[in-house]
Amino acid sequence: DQQVKQNSPSLSVQEGRISILNCDYTNSMFDYFLWYKKYPAEGPTFLISISSIKDKNEDGRFTVFLNKSAKHLSLHIVPSQPGDSAVYFCAASSQGPLVFGKGTRLSVIA
Amino acid sequence: EPEVTQTPSHQVTQMGQEVILRCVPISNHLYFYWYRQILGQKVEFLVSFYNNEISEKSEIFDDQFSVERPDGSNFTLKIRSTKLEDSAMYFCASSREENSNQPxxxxxxxxxxxL
Structure with missing residues (x-):
């Protein structure tokens, strides 16, 4: 049961470049999508979210894009910084409980 | 910035023993959740709690599990008789509202x- 899929387990990006993390979902009832960042030995930290009525939401260096017809969302980080190195989780919900992807480990190389 | 706090950070227990995990949600939040992450797997939803009762639970949350809000600040998860497969990271979460763009x-x- 993989309602939320992050197909890339890892991603390496040069400092200053753009990081693009992708997420696909199968449940068309999802109406709220979130990205979380997780460092080792810490809990997931909320980054940015988007409602299904929008196709883009921006917060500083982070932008989330939602393509409902493709059931796809992406997180863009620009410019990428070494401190962005972490595991990034995509999550989705319809009412309440979050359904998570497996995560993508981002490494930003100085 | 207010944050959710959990204690203990690490709990080691013999199989068959009861364990209580504690959480202090953010003070003005009304919805509380428990999730778990078994090593190498996804973060999975266990249970949500609102207005002093369970609002939703997953298949994982069987009769061995219970939740309680014993006072105005704590939110606990109890596992009555632990099994080896209960070994995991357990995360508590809270939100102001149950959706409506409230993370x-x-x-x-x-x-x-x-053990």
Missing amino acids: QHFGDGTRLSI
Whole structure:
């Protein structure tokens, strides 16, 4: 049961470049999508979210894009910084409980 | 910035023993959640709690599990008779509302190790 899929387990990006993390979902009832960042030995930290009525939401260096017809969302980080190195989780919900992807480990190389 | 706090950070317990994991949600939040992450797997939803009762639970949350809000600040997860497969990171989360663009905020988790 993989309602939320992050197909890339890892991603390496040069400092200053753009990081693009992708997420696909199968449940068309999802109406709220979130990205979380997780460092080792810490809990997931909320980054940015988007409602299904929008196709883009921006917060500083982070932008989330939602393509409902493709059931796809992406997180863009620009410019990428070494401190962005972490595991990034995509999550989705319809009412309440979050359904998570497996995560993508981002490494930003100085 | 207010945060969700969880204690203990690591709990080691013998199989068959009861364990209680504790959480202090963010003070003005009304919805509370428990999730777990078995090593190498996804973060999975266990249970949500609102207005002093369970609002939703997953298949994982069987009769061995219970939740309680014993006072105005704590939110606990009890596992009555632990099994080896209960070994995981357990995360507590809270939110102001159940959706409506209000994200869930997570604690740093309790690592539960069952021997």
